[in-house]
Amino acid sequence: MKLIIVDLDGTLFDTKDVNYHAYKEAIAPYGYDMDYKYYCEFCNGRHYLDFLPQVTTTDSEILSAMHKAKKIAYKNHLDKAVLNKGLVDIIRLMRGEYKTAVVTTASKENCWDILNQFEIAGLFDLVLTHDDITKSKPDPEGFLKAMEYFGAKPEDTIIFEDSTVGLEAAERSGAFYYKTYRFN
Template sequence: MAVDVSNYKGLIFDMDGTLIDTMPSHLRAWEQTAEQFHFPFDQEWIHSMGGMPTQKVAMQLQARYHIDIDPQKVADTKTGLFAHLIEDGSIIKCTFDVLKQCYGEKKLAIGTGSNQTNAFKLLEHNGILPLVDVVVTAADVINHKPNPDTFLLAAQKLGLKPSECVVFEDTEIGRQAALAAGMDCIMVKDGQLYA
């Protein structure tokens, strides 16, 4: 489905699962981490946490399964495993096409829950970094998705009001963050865009 973004001055894209198909790599890294730390691996639940920083997911795991793990150690392990799988992610064509079409015409930002190092590696590896004006990662905000801070900071750095921006997201947590920021949200599902 083609989406009309003509009413917006700024486009803010989530990264994982929205612009770059990294979810299989993230899930593989989580599965390997679960084996190392002996906690259950629920692929669907982990996927639903998409957009949330790794350490916060580890804290959620601790609460969900009532297990005694060090969330920082779990997060560091998962991040390290993912770093080895980083080049497995491929471009998601429907959103990348929108980004390319709007390059030079609208202000473009990335608003991701990924850590800074992995985010910049992924964006660079896929040729996206030179196309965007602003990148906001987990390191740039305290309150992550579903809180609106990631997207509000992206809009602020673009010099735009929230109402002048639209967000592209693939998770419910991300959609909640966009709506909480006062922005419209276009969802990406199975390689299609849904306004």
């Protein structure tokens, strides 16, 4: 079995503006603000618990409420997303020979929101989100789980990633991987 795995944020889509505006909207009622440049350099592509405590609070209940509000606000900003059309073309061309999966640290809700918004959910045989794994990238758990699901060996798997932690996870999985570049 051959498998293509793609990351969502920064790889399949440029979602930094979507996420930035959703987080900004979600933290504002708590009296916080976030600088765009700071978000792009230190937060984009990371799980909210890895950066939000540094810019807001360490109170886990408030952080959880902010994240819930961000997931709701995400839908309000999908018009700011940019699809990586070249990667979608590659996936479409290879679907006959390869199974396809998305492995992302994004929430299940936001992942499905954007895949459905761009009408490409049907391109993927499997979608694994932060809600489906116990260890975030750079741990390769998500990639290994996708390979196990299809019975694919690392040498029969190609991963498309953009972030440092994602590339580390891809390398640790033993699969072939390619760095995709941010859209900016």
